[in-house]
Amino acid sequence: MIPAQFDYVRPGSLAEACRELGSDEDAKVLAGGQSLLPFLRLRLAYPSKLVDIGRLADLKGVHDRGDHVYIGAMTTHDEVMRSPVVTAGCPLVAMAAAHVADPAIRHRGTFGGSLAHADPAGDLPAVVLALDGVFVAASADGEREIPAAEFFVDYLESSLRQGEILAGVRIPKLGQGWGFHYEKFHRTAQAWAIVGVAAAVRRSNGSIAEARIGLTNMGQTPLRARATESALEGVELGDQVRRACAEAAADTSPPADLHAQPDYRRHLAKVLTDRAVRAAAGSP
Known part of the structure; x- marks a missing residue:
């Protein structure tokens, strides 16, 4: 099926992406597209604008921050499951990422996209919830931290506000034992x-x-x-x-x-x- 008509923008920075998203209440973020694109094809979603954040390097990568691991929202599932930082610091995340769909989707789908989609049948939301992860949301007003216990609101609904983009997730290291x-x-x-x-x-x-x-x-x-x-x-x-x-x-x-x-x-x-x-x- 052919999606309904929409505008398409590819911002060059996270700040620009937040402005584009905040300017239209019917805009949607396009990350890896593995959840959104099927919704568009089936006309289960009717965004007026797609804000493509696929090339924002600031949203990619895994970082060891001492007491926690920071995973950028645009990091793919494959990168998460193969990251030595994730495997050492929060192995449960790497285990669950290896269960996401199939290799093709793991190479395109993103860590943040899966979480922001807020599907209770997804593999990663329950993992981040169990580990007491903290979501970092970016907007034109700056960053906001959201505990995992407050992030998932309802079916396919998160606590991200209008104009906010999930920038990354902090996963605490649980340590020895x-x-x-x-x-x-x-x-x-x-x-x-x-x-x-x-x-x-x-x-x-x-x-x-x-x-x-x-x-x-x-x-x-x-x-x-x-x-x-x-x-x-x-x-x-x-x-x-x-x-x-x-x-x-x-x-x-x-x-x-x-x-x-x-x-x-x-x-x-x-x-x-x-x-x-x-x-x-x-x-x-």
Whole structure:
């Protein structure tokens, strides 16, 4: 299908891009295009203007900032998954990036674009949420920091304001003693997750001292499995982990679609959380 008519601009700087975006409330940002272009072809989106930020070098790259890793919004998924800085500082992000769609999309799709799209079935939103990432939004008025817990507002809706562009994301380094795993259940290698679980686990003296768990496709936004996180504190690896992970679907509202019904997704959330936590903790 042919998209509806729109204007197209390619700014030479981030400041210019913010001005162009802020001047038209129906304008959309074009990054890698892997989410927006299908929407345009199917006429599910009708922007009056596309602001192409694909050539803004300031938005690309991965940087080690001491206590956190900064990932520019225009960094591709492939660059994220292969970055030694990401692998060393926040390996869960690299793991999840390797699960995004297929190689072709990973080479074109961008880290920031996937997050700004705010699809709860995407692999990266739940990961950044679990790691307490901080989003950096740029506008004509300067930069604004948005904690991950406040970024995802509703289905395909973020807290970015009119005229704001996601410039990058700060991912805190969790340090020694943490293990990580991303578990995804999907029909085919390039498909969206039916359910996904991002787990970060810190062990101490043979038991779990702390756990962070993000859930993919279990509601209108990515979610934290708070009940399971609390239940895992001080638990030794064994049946107690399974009982704690049985709470993973608490306070979730999974969707019903052609691929799965809510009760099946709740079952998957429990099973996949158990797998992810054990893998992150280093237990078979």
